[in-house]
Amino acid sequence: MVHKHCTKEQFTQAKIRLKEIEKQMCIYAPGFHSVGQDRPGSEDILAMSMVKRSKNETRDIGILFDDNPLQETFTFYAAKSMREGSDLYFKRADIVQNISMKELENNLESHCKLALEHLDLWKLEDLSKM
Numbered sequence: 173m174v175h176k177h178c179t180k181e182q183f184t185q186a187k188i189r190l191k192e193i194e195k196q197m198c199i200y201a202p203g204f205h206s207v208g209q210d211r212p213g214s215e216d217i218l219a220m221s222m223v224k225r226s227k228n229e230t231r232d233i234g235i236l237f238d239d240n241p242l243q244e245t246f247t248f249y250a251a252k253s254m255r256e257g258s259d260l261y262f263k264r265a266d267i268v269q270n271i272s273m274k275e276l277e278n279n280l281e282s283h284c285k286l287a288l289e290h291l292d293l294w295k296l297e298d299l300s301k302m
Contacts, residue, residue: 200284261299
C-alpha cells in the first residue's frame with residue numbers, strides 16, 4: 173500500500189466503495205470504460221479512471237485519494253488529451269477536491285455531469301502542448 177495516511181482497513185473499505193462508484197460512473201458517463209482498479213500495479217492505489225478514446229482524443233474522468241493526514245478525502249478530476257500530427261496536447265482540472273467518500277457517493281451524478289461539460293468545452297487551443 174502506497175498511502176501513508178490510510179490504515180489497511182480504511183484502504184480495503186475505500187477500495188470496495190470505489191468499485192461501486194465505478195459501476196455508477198458507467199451509467200453517468202456513457203461510452204467511458206474503467207482502466208483504474210483492475211490493471212496491474214493498481215492494487216496498492218486508491219484511484220480509478222474512466223476513459224473514452226477516439227482516433228485523436230482521449231477523455232478521462234477519475235478519482236484520486238488525497239492521502240491527507242487529517243481526514244480521508246478524494247479529488248474528482250477531468251482530463252483530456254488530443255493528438256495533432258506528432259504533437260500531444262493535454263489538460264486536467266480538478267472538479268472537486270478534498271471531498272469525503274460519502275459526499276463523492278451522494279453527488280456522483282453532478283460531479284460526472286460537470287466533468288463531462290468541461291471535456292466537451294475544451295478545444296485543442298485550450299490544451300497545453302506536451
